[in-house]
């Protein structure tokens with residue numbers, strides 16, 4: 001109980017500082033997610049009709065996500081130096097697979113009868129994609145983005161080890177001051193605020209899902 | 223089987239012995255007096271539901287008989303089956319299985335004695351066909367040799383080549399083949415009783431017809447006690463020794479032999495359910511060998527000469543004369559006209575006899591032949607093709623009237639409610 | 649369900665193209681991974697053959713040290729994966745039994761939020777509790793990677809066709825027999841996918857074990873970062889990448905071999921959340 005109390009005091013004592021690191025973390029994640037979503041959805045659309053194409057794309061993204069996170073962060077240091085840039089690139093590569101997979105699956109899951117009738121009504125394949133497939137696949141794609149965001153938010157803590165931004169700062173400080181006053185408080189601040197930030201992103205996606213998905217399709221987004 | 227005036231099936235004293243399993247007789251079923259399955263005022267309400275799925279259902283299934291439960295979707299047919307093998311427990315009432323109250327026996331052991339074919343087939347996708355069929359034998363601790371032999375035997379029984387299918391997986395079978403394996407698996411340890419929930423549901427009519435026939439042939443040998451669920455009245459009539467037509471909450475609308483249900487539907491619900499083809503259906507339950515043939519028909523051997531033929535035809539009231547060949551097989555139909563106009567030999571004159579019916583054919587077959595025939599009559603022959611008698615429209619009318627009469631008499635004797643409003647010429 | 653398979657028979661132009669594309673479709677995973685592996689290996693060999701290592705670099709990159717760290721990484725991943733299996737599979741099964749089933753959705757949704765817990769923070773927390781050493785790292789890894797296996801076990805068991813279980817129970821299998829002979833074998837593909845994910849996570853996150861004195865290739869990378877030796881960083885990262893890809897590749901093959909035969913033709917379920 002003492003621990004919790006002193007942690008609360010620690011947090012209340014420095015709202016500005018914590019908010020600053022949280023915003024840094026959020027910006028990094030948001031930037032990564034926006035670009036990863038853009039690229040993954042485009043690639044997903046490009047390959048979703050070819051069985052071989054989508055297997056290859058998914059496998060490549062699978063290789064990326066298999067690489068150990070520290071290795072992925074580190075391997076770009078010679079090119080980009082330390083800090084924001086290698087963190088962004090590593091997280092970006094990590095975020096691709098879930099979105100790509102859900103895009104492909106979502107686009108291919110559309111009921112063939114629906115596609116047949118769209119074709120029958122004279123929609124071109126581009127129109128079918130934009131007016132039928134994408135709206136129907138959107139909840140599934142959004143789920144992929146959500147999953148990516150969740151774990152990117154956690155992995156982003158490692159960015160600190162290569163001089164990156166964000167809440168990893170408190171974990172790093174907790175690590176170096178372990179056993180010293182306020183060491184544990186810092187450590188917990190890092191962990192708790194990362195999870196809180198993830199929850200906030202999750203809530204954001206929930207609302208986005210509500211706003212962008214026709215009611216009849218909503219259950220699929222879950 | 224069953225002379226026309228013999229209508230109480232329970233008095234029959236059991237098996238007729240013949241291979242005529244397809245519900246031929248007008249009343250007697252094949253079971254003995256012994257009751258295999260009995261439901262006593264069974265009620266089932268699923269937890270969380272505020273309506274009974276089954277409301278006070280009482281019925282008996284004699285040993286060796288097929289009871290068909292038929293009724294609209296959701297009326298509780300599957301529920302009734304699942305109660306019998308204790309997949310679910312009744313809310314109230316008793317279920318007696320082979321003399322024992324099922325709630326007193328171990329459920330898992332009970333189920334090994336009851337073959338169960340579920341509505342969705344439910345083959346184990348990760349096991350080979352052989353392993354699927356061997357499920358119950360293995361559960362019952364059979365040794366490998368006996369199990370393997372049984373698997374092959376069952377595959378043969380359902381008409382599938384063991385060497386070809388033994389090691390396949392369920393996803394390598396067609397729908398109809400999967401249904402057969404479902405039946406074979408349920409027969410695994412040779413249970414006395416089979417519960418079959420729409421076993422031929424999901425297949426095309428032609429394959430279904432074939433599977434039904436094969437199954438009836440099987441049942442002829444196996445003499446299982448079977449509760450068979452369907453929502454197809456035609457299937458019910460074909461498969462059932464007895465049929466229970468169920469309404470909402472499994473209330474019994476009528477429980478009787480197919481013949482009597484067709485001849486005397488108990489109420490509007492049953493009548494609607496069996497639909498307009500009931501009369502024709504009734505004819506398909508009766509076989510040529512069981513009807514009184516017209517043996518007074520004008521018939522001559524081809525070698526009697528034209529004058530004799532003319533004489534026979536003139537003295538009869540019929541327009542057509544049947545000419546037999548050397549072996550007494552029906553050969554030609556001739557009229558006086560034919561005889562007058564040409565001087566052909568009898569065996570070449572008139573029209574060829576096409577409409578023939580063997581003893582095992584149903585009256586419905588005979589009617590179809592008749593409608594296509596030249597002389598408006600079907601010739602009944604015996605197994606070797608010899609002339610036996612003639613079936614005319616009148617013959618069929620008599621049969622139908624007899625069936626209705628019997629059903630009415632039966633209901634009068636058993637004082638069934640609901641039968642008074644059934645008009646005979648519905 | 650029936651609809652989902654409709655895309656399988658896509659028309660393809662020429663027979664050879666059909667063969668190539670068919671092969672890629674089935675085995676892309678098994679081909680692309682070794683290709684990437686080769687790429688990293690060649691890059692590494694090229695790099696090392698063209699530079700002179702100075703003293704500090706030699707200390708980090710000599711074969712003795714490197715092989716020891718590889719082995720440590722493998723041990724960490726293996727130990728934590730075994731622990732995960734021992735804990736998560738029984739727990740996952742228990743959580744799908746009737747009675748406990750009501751909590752399933754709650755467990756699944758916390759499992760999905762749980763992915764956001766930073767592994768980095770988890771390692772330091774375990775360090776604070778358990779002090780430094782191999783087992784500290786193993787337990788941190790175990791806790792971190794338990795969710796995918798738990799989740800996939802639950803989903804795998806739940807997705808088994810109720811009709812198949814009904815058929816088994818209807819033939820007189822006891823509850824335990826139905827579980828062991830039907831539910832678990834049919835859940836195997838989904839559970840295996842979860843196990844493979846956990847293994848990949850464990851190999852990947854074992855690079856952070858150096859934070860708690862657990863050793864592993866993370867030490868090479870991090871010393872490179874601290875000493876500003878890019879060569880050390882890149883060699884360390886490439887080595888661990890090769891290791892991770894190799895292990896994942898073996899796991900992918902094992903996954904195919906272990907999948908019950910009758911289920912092979914099926915497309916594996918679209919499991920949205922198994923990131924590493």
Ligand SMILES: Nc1ncnc2c1ncn2[C@@H]1O[C@H](COP(=O)(O)OP(=O)(O)OP(=O)(O)O)[C@@H](O)[C@H]1O
Nearest residue numbers: 268269271275294295296297298299300301302453
């Ligand atoms: N497990 C269950 N829990 C609650 N209600 C159930 C359950 N199973 C069946 N019911 C309800 O009980 C009633 C009878 O269902 P049952 O499956 O026995 O019908 P059925 O006659 O076999 O129908 P069908 O011909 O469609 O197979 C239905 O109203 C159904 O909704």
Ligand SMILES: [Mg+2]
Nearest residue numbers: 299300341419
């Ligand atoms: Mg049913």
